[in-house]
Amino acid sequence: MSDKEIINKIKKIVEPYVQRLEGLKNFQEETDFLNDLQINSANLVDVVLDVEDEFDIEIDNDSMEGMLTVGDAKSIIERKLMTR
Amino acid sequence: MIGNDIIDLKIARAEGKSDDTRFIDKVFTEFERSLILNSQDPELHLWILWSMKEAAYKAHQRIYDLPRKLNPRSYECQYFHQENSGKVSIGSFEYSIDVQTTSEYIHSITSSGALIQMAFFNGQTSRSELLARFLSINSIEMDEIKLYKDFNGVPSIPLKNSPKKLPISLSHHGNFTAFAIPLINS
Numbered sequence: 410m411s412d413k414e415i416i417n418k419i420k421k422i423v424e425p426y427v428q429r430l431e432g433l434k435n436f437q438e439e440t441d442f443l444n445d446l447q448i449n450s451a452n453l454v455d456v457v458l459d460v461e462d463e464f465d466i467e468i469d470n471d472s473m474e475g476m477l478t479v480g481d482a483k484s485i486i487e488r489k490l491m492t493r
Numbered sequence: 494m495i496g497n498d499i500i501d502l503k504i505a506r507a508e509g510k511s512d513d514t515r516f517i518d519k520v521f522t523e524f525e526r527s528l529i530l531n532s533q534d535p536e537l538h539l540w541i542l543w544s545m546k547e548a549a550y551k552a553h554q555r556i557y558d559l560p561r562k563l564n565p566r567s568y569e570c571q572y573f574h575q576e577n578s579g580k581v582s583i584g585s586f587e588y589s590i591d592v593q594t595t596s597e598y599i600h601s602i603t604s605s606g607a608l609i610q611m612a613f614f615n616g617q618t619s620r621s622e623l624l625a626r627f628l629s630i631n632s633i634e635m636d637e638i639k640l641y642k643d644f645n646g647v648p649s650i651p652l653k654n655s656p657k658k659l660p661i662s663l664s665h666h667g668n669f670t671a672f673a674i675p676l677i678n679s
Binding site: 443444449450451453454455457458470473474475476477 | 505508510515516519520543547561562563564565566567646666
């Protein structure tokens with residue numbers, strides 16, 4: 410799966426939780442889930458669960474800790490896909 | 494030291510998280526899970542513990558200049574229903590939390606001193622407008638109504654004619670916005 414495919418999938422996953430829609434316009438690795446998209450932190454846990462479902466991976470607590478940007482999520486997904 | 498969190502129960506209750514075992518596993522410890530599932534109102538209990546964790550997280554992050562983390566399970570709660578209070582421990586640190594629960598919202602707060610706090614109910618008013626009102630009620634003067642955020646994103650109020658910054662904790666959920674500032678510098 411290419412970087413772009415992964416990022417597009419992440420975008421689709423986060424969309425229902427985004428409170429600042431403007432942040433979706435420029436959706437890139439630097440996009441911050443909390444600051445740019447204003448996803449609340451309980452919903453960020455939902456994002457983690459949806460990512461697990463979409464990519465059929467398990468995100469452990471240590472990985473979840475650092476999942477704050479699109480780029481963070483992308484690296485975690487890539488790492489988990491590789492060791493699957 | 495200060496940290497607060499508000500939950501709009503109308504929105505939170507609609508989430509039905511107390512039936513979501515995967516969510517519970519990611520967020521709560523074994524001990525907390527038994528508190529939630531054995532309570533008379535698991536959904537309410539779940540959100541009380543969540544807001545306590547958030548309040549403790551904000552205080553802990555501020556005191557120790559910590560980078561942001563999504564690690565709710567590392568914060569373990571004890572909740573004393575009759576006293577409307579609780580304790581949250583993270584490693585060897587412990588935070589006492591006051592919890593206010595109404596039919597409409599939950600507000601959790603921890604602080605090291607006396608404090609001013611408010612909860613607003615207003616879906617229409619912008620956050621900066623609420624902040625301006627909050628500051629004016631408390632006779633705090635700023636050059637511009639804009640919060641300062643440090644490199645970890647922790648907010649404070651740059652005071653007018655002073656190099657000092659006043660710590661502030663703010664929380665917004667659904668129709669509720671809550672601000673908290675310490676009266677004594679802490």
